[in-house]
Amino acid sequence: MNRRLHVGLGSCLWLWLVVSGVDIAQADERLIIEAALDRQIVEPVLAAFAIENPQIDLDYRDRSTLEVDRRARSHDSPPDVVISSAMPWQLALSNEGMAQPLDAPEVDQWPAWAQWRNEVFGFTFEPVVMAxxxxxxxxxxxxxxxxxxxxxxxxxxxxxxxxxxxxxxxxxxxxxxxxxxxxxxxxxxxxxxxxxxxxxxxxxxxxxxxxxxxxxxxxxxxxxxxxxxxxxxxxxxxxxxxxxxxxYSLVLMRMAFVHRDAPHPAAAKRFVRFLLSRRGQHILAGQTPLFSVRDDVVGPYTAQRLRDQVGDHLYPIPINATLLAFVDTLRRQAFLRRWDREIQILSE
Amino acid sequence: MISPRTSLKRRLTLWLIVIVAGLGTLLLIEAYTSARKAADRAMDGQLEAASLTIAESLQWPEGKPTLEMPASALQILATRWQERVFYWLQADNGVSMTQNADLPITDAMLEQARHQPVYLDAVYDGRPIRLSGREVDSAGWDTQEPVQLWVGHTRRGRDLLAQELFRKSATRFAAMVLITAALVAIAMRTMLAPLRRLRQTLRSRRADDISPLTLGVPREMQELVETLNRLFADQRDQRDALLRFIADASHQLKTPLAGLQSTSELALTSRDPNSWYQALNTVHDSAERTSRLAGQMLSLTRLQHLGPGHQREPLALDRLLREVATDWADRQDSREHDLGLAIDLPIPIWIEGERWALHELLNNLIDNACRYTPPGSEITLRLSNDEDEDPNGAAERVTLAIEDDGPGVDTESLARLTQPFERGRRQDTRGSGLGLAIADSIGLRHGSRLTVTNREPRGLKVSLTLPRCRPPEGSVT
Known part of the structure; x- marks a missing residue:
């Protein structure tokens, strides 16, 4: 009798703890990710992150690159983490001060050519192909x-x-x-x-x-x-x-950064660190076709293995200020004008 | 005022620290500003390069400016410190061509850039940035609108570069301070070495060694050594004088003692009570003289050993003179002389002095005068105004003189008369030769030296001048 009461009390306490814990998690630890990256592809990474951080309520929103850019600039409800394959736009956001720098051991180990200002990180290595x-x-x-x-x-x-x-x-x-x-x-x-x-x-x-x-x-x-x-x-x-x-084959890198006005900066930083961490990259290399950037990670999808397979002609799009020229209004207009001209030059 | 415990080394060190700290602060401020300037100069080159690259890409098809933003220009702007980069282009009609930031560019800045490229600091998005502006113009078939071209970036690289430059200057300065400190320490040891040598020399000297120092010292210290040597010389002179006094005194005592001995020996060989009586008389006289001599030597020594006058009091000099004269008139010693008093001044005459000492002085002078003049001589004690003083002014000093009409003293001996055992070549009297020396010592205690002169046509005058003082409160005039 005594013992049963004890157990009953214990389970009550446990239940209370769990319930309140969940409450706290839902109230405090949300994480809003605006991403131009198919959820279906990146799911293993998200799942691993969710298992490691059960208190974080992940709100992953998969959108087009231009929509992601628009939402990153919105003042009303800024996201925590912004992920996009539109590299020039991502760099422009950083240049406009929309990103906050990340100071972590993962960042120190991250290759210099795959980051900008400790703010934006290219965390995948995706070849551009013909099919x-x-x-x-x-x-x-x-x-x-x-x-x-x-x-x-x-x-x-x-x-x-x-x-x-x-x-x-x-x-x-x-x-x-x-x-x-x-x-x-x-x-x-x-x-x-x-x-x-x-x-x-x-x-x-x-x-x-x-x-x-x-x-x-x-x-x-x-x-x-x-x-x-x-x-x-x-x-x-x-x-x-x-x-x-x-x-030659271009290589595109998805770029991620923590938004300057991130409503949940701690969770956001934790997520980006996870993306760059050995564990995150290992999942990337093993369970997604996104290719890991880190050369200390082994798996079917790594930058190193891709290089071994296709040779030296991989040309990653450089992550530096030159990208900013692509989003210059005049240059974009001029480029599109020329594209319009060239695309019909032979059909006339 | 240097307190005796202050160390020269500490003072020097303190001064050096003050100077180095003051100078150092100035130098470091200067280093900081110049480091910033140098960093700006270096990095402004990047701004210029980017600006020129963009300017090169500007084109004016049909007179309207257009631009294909060169990617390299932005990479140059970003520098290896990955700055945030900004650009802003505006055609002459005030319409923005393209820009990636709303740079805070004022009309004044536009006007400035119209004439020549400008570089200036600004604040954008809450951060300090560096901007460069220029106006680009080109010749063409149509009239071409000039373009205002502004580029800028954040200051991270500049700050790091300035920090690095400043750290280098600061390190150099610190090294310089340390080296200087070491050199100064060595220099201080070297400079203070002669002082230490002097100290050691002085310390190792025997107490009675008063020979001059022969020590190679720097010119600045030569004076000190000379002063020391002068001190030693004075000491030597004083010791010589002392030794001479002792020798003289011994000699003076020895003569009567020898006389006593021979007289008593002679008497002892005789059986005649008469000659004993005679001898006893001689012995008595001689002993009296010797005792007087010893007494005078004692008072001279005491006078010379006493400090400057302690118990000075206002006293009426004329009254004192009268007392002493009256006293002497009754004495055996002056019976054969004509002792007179001549006070040429309104009385009373107040001076400040020690009564016992002045008493002694007068006694000695009168005794001397009686002793060295033949019987019947006239001796006058005189008080008069100081001869050097302005006769019309208020008399501040009074001259006390004792005049006689005795044989006087030959000129050569005059100056030496005040020295002990000096009798002006007179061996015929029973004086000790100490009277004037004692009188001179007393005069000195009262701030005046004894003056001895011969009188015309004959006689001697011994005088001294004393400062007068106000009559004391309640005294009867």
Whole structure:
């Protein structure tokens, strides 16, 4: 009798503690993440973080790059953490003072080329790839380089007309950044754009929709897809071939930062530190196709392993002030004007 | 005023610390500002490079300015310290071309930049930033609008650079201070070495060693050594005088004692009571003289050993003179002389002095005069005004003189008369030769030296001048 009362009291106490603990967690430890990163892909990382920090109530909002940028600038309800693949916009936010610096051992170990001002961190290493349907190979030699792509567009236009898909530079921040970077590396990029224009290129705003189009058979060939999404897609869709260009391949890095006005700065910092930590990167390398940046992490998806597989021609988009030029209004207008001109130069 | 416990070393060190601290503060302030300036100069170069790169990319198709923002310009602006970068371009018509920040640019700044490139500090977003502005113009087929081009960045790199420069200057300064301190310590030891040597020399001297110091010292200390040597010389002179006095005194005592001995020996060989009586008389005389001599030597020594007058009191000099003269008139010794008193001044005459000493002085002078003049001589005690004083002014001093019409003293001996055992070459009297010396010592105690002069046509005058004083309260005039 006595003993049972004891147990009863104990469990009451336990229950009270749990309930109040949950209350406190819900009241204090929320974490709002505005991200241009598919939840489905990053889920293992979020889950691991949630297990390690059960008191934090994770509010992950998956949006487009431009929407993420808009929300990061909002004064009314700023997010805690901002994640986006639109690198120029992310750097611009940091330059405008929207990010707060992070001081942590993970930051000290983080490679200098993958961060800016201790504020913004490129925590993934995603190659930019071409993807094509398997049946394309039966009509023409599959493309391995940018030059191959231009040749195909020139010589097999009858097959590819209306079946080529790429990012819209106007409607997608990632697409715009990738094209800008392409154009920086080679002026022949404009020939390619003109050829794509001649082949009546279709424009999408996300890699996901390009992949869906490829699987549907609407598109045969996709250019400038995010390798992370494409590789995951190809695992379940054997008719889609992912090709990392052999001449050069851009590498895009998702950039994350803690917002200056983060309503829950402690949780926000904890999350970004987790992204950069060995554990977080290990999950990234093993359970997502996002590729880990850290070279002390082992797994199927690491920057080091990608380099070993495709060789030296990986060109990460540099994280520095040059990115700011891409978001300059005049430059963006001029670029889009030229893009409009080039895309129809051959079709007239 | 230097208190005896203050160490020279400590004073020097204190001064040095004060100087170094003051100078150091100034130097460090200067170093800080110049470090900031140097950092600004260095980093303004980056601003200029970025500004020029952007200016180079400006184009005027159809006369309207446009720009494809060069990525390298922004990278130059960011520098390796990853500054936040700002740019702001405005066409001449006041319409913004492109900008990434609402920089706080005023009309005055625009006007300034119109003439030449400017660099200035500003505050943006609550942070200090550095801005550079210039106006870009170009020739062309159409009229081309000039463009105001402003670039800027945060100050992180500048602050770090300035800090580094300042730390270097501060380190240099600290090193300089330490080296200086070491050198000063060595210099101080070297400089103070002669002083230490002097101290050691003095300490190792025997107490009675009063020979001059022969020590190589710097010019600044030569004076000190000379003073010491002069002191030693004075000591030597005094000791010599003392020894001479002792020798003289011994000699003076020895003569009567020898006389006593020979007289008593002679008497002892005789059986005649008559000659015993005679001898006893001689012995008595001689003993009396010797005793007087000893007494005088004692009072001279005592006078010379006493400090400056202690028990001075106002006293009427004329009254004192009268007392002494009356006293002497009754004595055996002056019976054969004509002792007179001549007071040429209105009485009473007040002076400040020691009664017993002046008494002694007068006694000695009168005794002397009686002793060294033939019987029947006239001796006058005189009080008169000081001859050097202005006769019309208020008399502040009074001259006391004793005049006689005796044989006087030859000129050579005059000056030496006041020295002990000096008798002016007269061996015929029974004087001790100490009277004038005692009188002189007493005069000295009263601030005056004894003056001895021969009188015309004959005789001697011994005088001294004393300061007069106010009559004491309640005295009868």
């Amino acid at each position: 094509y349907r398997l049946e394309l190979a039966s009509h023409m030699p599959p493309p391995e380089t940018h030059r191959d792509l231009l040749d195909l567009l020139t010589h097999y236009r009858q097959w590819l007309d209306g079946r080529v898909v790429s990012y819209s530079p106007r409607d997608s921040g990632v697409g715009y950044a990738l094209l800008q970077q392409d154009a920086r590396y080679t002026p022949r990029m404009w020939d390619l754009i003109a050829a794509m224009g001649a082949a009546d290129v279709q424009l999408e705003t996300t890699t996901q929709r390009m992949l869906e189009g490829l699987s549907d058979g609407r598109y045969w060939l996709g250019y400038n897809l995010l390798g992370s999404y494409a590789l995951l897609w190809a695992q379940t869709h054997p008719d889609i071939i992912v090709q990392v260009p052999n001449d």
